[in-house]
Amino acid sequence: MTIEDVAALAGVSRAAVSKVLRNAYGVSEPMQQRVQAAIDDLGYRPRVAARAMRGTSYTLGVELPTMANPFLQGVLGGLIGFLEATRYSVIIAPSDAEGNSTQAIQTLLDYQVAGLVTIGANATADWLEAQATRSPMVMLGRHDESVNYDTVGDDDALGARLAVDHLYSLGHRRITHLTIGAAQHPHMSRSSHAMRARSYRHRMRRYGLTPETHIIASPTEESAYISTLGLLEQPIPPTAIFAGHDELALGVMRAAAQFGLGRSELSIVGYDDSTFASHPLISLTTVRQSSDEVGKEVGSLLLQRIEGRTEAAHVVITPELQVRGSSAPPPPTT
Amino acid sequence: MTIEDVAALAGVSRAAVSKVLRNAYGVSEPMQQRVQAAIDDLGYRPRVAARAMRGTSYTLGVELPTMANPFLQGVLGGLIGFLEATRYSVIIAPSDAEGNSTQAIQTLLDYQVAGLVTIGANATADWLEAQATRSPMVMLGRHDESVNYDTVGDDDALGARLAVDHLYSLGHRRITHLTIGAAQHPHMSRSSHAMRARSYRHRMRRYGLTPETHIIASPTEESAYISTLGLLEQPIPPTAIFAGHDELALGVMRAAAQFGLGRSELSIVGYDDSTFASHPLISLTTVRQSSDEVGKEVGSLLLQRIEGRTEAAHVVITPELQVRGSSAPPPPTT
DNA sequence: CTGAAAGCGCTTACAG
DNA sequence: CTGAAAGCGCTTACAG
Known part of the structure; x- marks a missing residue:
């Protein structure tokens, strides 16, 4: 089932359906209604790949060193939660066993992601600056003084x-x-x-x-x-x-x-x-x-860049000490 | 940079480049070498979206209820590790806050994933059977007696x-x-x-x-x-x-x-x-x-289906009791 | 073995 | 406001 089927059912052109799909300017109220009805009737959903060929993939890519770190899981959770209200999905690529992130970042770029987050990327700032011209990018775990990509991290x-x-x-x-x-x-x-x-x-x-x-x-x-x-x-x-x-x-x-x-x-x-x-x-x-806050911040920065921001943002979050039972005065014998 | 540029540099047709890219049948040794050299020279990488339009997206989708569960993290790790030797990447879609998985599965299908893994999906078997006709699918966390999709789980x-x-x-x-x-x-x-x-x-x-x-x-x-x-x-x-x-x-x-x-x-x-x-x-x-074994099994089943298997597989893994300090005889007073 | 051509399903100027 | 047409970058039969 394609946009063609929807157009046929609604008795309009493919272009019209596309406009309704994207909430684009220039559709009359009655047409919008007719098209929406056809979309709902058919349970039509646009193909991401076809869309990515012309417009955007509506996909954000995350490159990370390991899934095993609970803090990163929290960041991911925060990001995904933040994106729930948007049309963006997340795709994840782990860096290789040696911790090199270039392959993973390349893979993400192959998907024409609308934005890219890289976590503690093991790559030179120069290389990253170059990649960041291809896609909005925000980096975690490094406080680079970058010009093409944003950074988020605590102090x-x-x-x-x-x-x-x-x-x-x-x-x-x-x-x-x-x-x-x-x-x-x-x-x-x-x-x-x-x-x-x-x-x-x-x-x-x-x-x-x-x-x-x-x-x-x-x-x-x-x-x-x-x-x-x-x-x-x-x-x-x-x-x-x-x-x-x-x-x-x-x-x-x-x-x-x-x-x-x-x-x-x-x-x-x-x-x-x-x-x-x-x-x-x-x-x-x-x-x-x-971690949740960091994840949200990452999502927000990426969307800002997608919407046009070009100056780099460097967000620093203030950490706090959480005192619990694992620290105490040293034994007196010492 | 597109396949066109590679073809131009190598002095061959786009079709020839495509064949080299996919290791397809019918390319002479010298041409294969010339094309490969051009690919390497240019650092060319095919666009996933364009590829998905005709062939396959080389993407496997994972729908899961939560990122926070360490067991699922292990499964994901096992799957990703298994796929490292292949050309497949993984894309993740979490189910919504109420735990409904249908939205997430739909999103994954929008990406024309080459295969889909769903974890403890909260959906009827009928609906899942229908989706499984659109993409190879393996289910975790439920022992459905499915015909269109596989299941993996322990006993x-x-x-x-x-x-x-x-x-x-x-x-x-x-x-x-x-x-x-x-x-x-x-x-x-x-x-x-x-x-x-x-x-x-x-x-x-x-x-x-x-x-x-x-x-x-x-x-x-x-x-x-x-x-x-x-x-x-x-x-x-x-x-x-x-x-x-x-x-x-x-x-x-x-x-x-x-x-x-x-x-x-x-x-x-x-x-x-x-x-x-x-x-x-x-x-x-x-x-x-x-969890690692489960992840590997999931990847293996999906690739089998992609390569043509159609009968459902139902893999059952035998669990073992790991006795540690949290269990002991009850206090005598009881 | 090699390449010209059609087409995948969308979006984007551009006319009307 | 509406739609015909071109084109995104690949792959796939199909001729040669």
Whole structure:
């Protein structure tokens, strides 16, 4: 069933049906009614592909490093919720096993997406600027000073400072930071993780403390678990660990549990405030950034660009510290 | 840049380029090489929309009730991983806030997806059979005896039996089952949750026990938490709760913690073996079904159908009980 | 093996 | 306000 069938039933031209479909200017009330009736009668729905050939695909593409991160799930949920009131759908392309995002972004562009969101893309700013001329684009997880694409993210420097200040004021002096390897990549210097790590180091020095940054192999709970096992075996282990994000904090907790360390013996702070962080059995102190809010903001920025905005927007969200049971003063014996 | 540009550079016809693109029959070695060189030179990539107009969209659509469920995330991950070796991409459409899937399925069909996976779709089997004539389709979360679409799922009757048997053999006699409201819907009688609930009731009666099925308002951790609060306030509360899935079990745990009940005072069994279930702080006894395996199976079935299979396949995966710390003999005072 | 031509289902200027 | 016609970038028979 095509637009032709609708036109035939309504006794009008294909162009007329197309106009009604898009709410375009220049259709008389009676014609609009007749056409709408035919559409409803037939249960007609326009083909996205045919539409994309001339107009827009009404599709937003999301490139992300992993589905497994609850924070990203929240962002996706926020975005999808925001789009419910619009005609846009979402298509998702995960980056490859090595974390390279270029393939995924290319795939999305092949779909002629009306807009593109990329999350912590591992690609040079130059390449991204070039792609952003092909489609509206907003980036998450990196605070690039871009001109062709927007960025959304929370104030990572502030977030890390909140974490360090909290642990310091509890009395901790040996605070280790767990961060991910990808953030070390030269063109990832403005990634959220890199900025958290820098802020952590800066703040530690302000307090006259020695920063101990520990880079883990991959951004997984498992990897954080193994790294923490190593940290705890040191002659003088840290009394507190500030993890790059909540998933990692979960791995730290697992290692601590395995070492038989009670909650008061190793303080742990995460980042994101993922859903599980507030569960009483986990009760993770963490830096809260609203994934839902981020998702909505992303959708809103994309629609603005689709409607014509060209100057880059750089939205910074203020994080808050969420204090829970996983952080406490260090044991007195230390 | 279009196929035209490639043809011009290689000095051949558009048809020739198209054939090379699709690895189609009837291209000489030298031409294939020349064309490929031009493609690489230009960095040409075919437009998905134009392709979908004639051939296939090389897109698989997934309709799902929520992004928040870790088991579904695993399924998605498994599917996406499986597709990495193919030319297929995935597009996702969430069902609406009331849990209706028809809109989402329609949207996916608008994209002329090459295949469709629907998860626990809340629609009549008749309607689904009709849609399945438009696109290959595989259904998750319902054991329909369909003819036009495939089903994949684990043996829910066995899973529930494993849970009840485990609790019974530990000595529990007051075992409550938490299930979701959607499963009560008449055309959802073959849904996973409905089958688990039936199997639970059947097994309880076999043991001469009274089944206590508790229907919660929505399939969320929060809802399970609130329901459990009510259950525990009863004069004679249950000594064990078998939750419809792990998310719900998490809510039960939260309520138990709030009631000050230790791990040995209320046994809890979940379903799915989500990633968090094995964390030592959670340590949830649960019925394990491999989400990754399910995702791969879904992809495989869809590709089979795309390649021509027409008889329906009904794949049943055997679940296993994963015993952890959340289940123990009931307190002797009971 | 190779290519000219038709056509997929829409939207977009452009006449009327 | 209304519609005939061209065209988006591919693929698919069909000749040669």
